[in-house]
Amino acid sequence: MSKSGPVISLREFRRRRQELMDMMDENCIAILPSARVMSRNSDVDYQFRQDSDFQYLAGFPEPEAVLVIIPGREHGETILFCRERDPEAERWHGKITGPERAMQLYGLDDAFPISDIDDILPGLIEGKSKLYYSMGANHDFDGQIIHWVNSISTNQQSGSRPPGEFSHLGNLIHELRLFKSKQELEVMRHAAHATAVGHKALMELTAPGRYEYQLEAALLNGFMMEGARSPAYPSIVGSGENANILHYTDNDAELKEGELVLIDAGAEYQCYACDVTRTIPVNGKFTEAQREVYEIVLAAQLAAIDMVRPENHWNQPHEAAVRVLTEGMVRLGLLEGDPAQLIEEEAYRKFYMHRTGHWLGLDVHDVGEYQIDGEWRVFEPGMVTTIEPGLYISEALKDVPARYRGIGVRIEDNVLVTRSGNEVLTSMIPKSVAEIEAAMAVG
Ligand code: GLY
Ligand code: MN
């Protein structure tokens, strides 16, 4: 069965470039390079992943490309430099689009071979008052920008003028990226669907004696069978005490009877990320102690999700999660004292040391400001955030009740802000104790 899912249309890419141009000053130019191919070893490269800002504006999937935007340019406002077609190279490495076809296929006004960029780009920069560029993201390209600008400066006697002002292009693009369009949400829903297929297959496979990487294989198979060609970040499959290592990716331990396993994994589809965590019992049934901890994290997550709605600010979900978690920690005897005081002292950080969410989109930790003028940002429809509280009770903590030691739980979903509140994009993945136990009983 072949799979095809939603894609971002040419019209939408054009609309994004227009929106960017509407934000730019008069008489300016924006320059944006593609990602580079990275060497893995010898003749082997890492799988190519397009730069997210470049992808957002150009939709062009190749390396060695540069997008240039010049609002009001008579011969075309959007210009792409890219590799020329080369039958011999294409025989070895696959198809190259080439400038002529790229122009048509990606709805751009003009296109040139990347090998001509040194001859053409200084002429396009010259005379512009302002250059928009994201300095610091690509050191090689930073050097080239400086070189092109210098080449104009050295010709100043002959009347050439370099831009008088430089501005960070990312700041403009990132504000656009924060608000997801209808098409973006369709793509993100498909990433969530592929993620769900992977997580459910994993739940069926999980049993004592399996290895963490075998669970990872079930995830990847599920993602790819639904058209997501890669995970959005290295999958975390941490059983037992490994769940308490926040960025664990070794994934090489054997699953043991009576343990929990924490899975933080999401598919990337059309460059859009999904980011989901579930924590499940290796043998399919939560123990009483595991369930006690799990129910607290789940209550915290639901309380936090409830705070995701227009008018509320960015930190309210975190505050709600911390409140429910801290009260729960006191009930379990992990902390002692008055919850309000413990929150004030940040005592919860012994068991909950990260924040409750982050923006989600083309990047798993997506772009977009969390504060404006020192104040937490207010939620608006179209924003997508993760909500991911957890409790991590390391075995090493000898001063906590023995029955909870070695338990690590995180629950993470992806939440869209809507006009009336929110929508959980990943709600089809089993989450309650009863849902998880039922999904695991299938295997
Ligand atoms: N998977 C990374 C995160 O949850 O933020
Ligand atoms: Mn995650």
Ligand code: MN
């Ligand atoms: Mn996350």
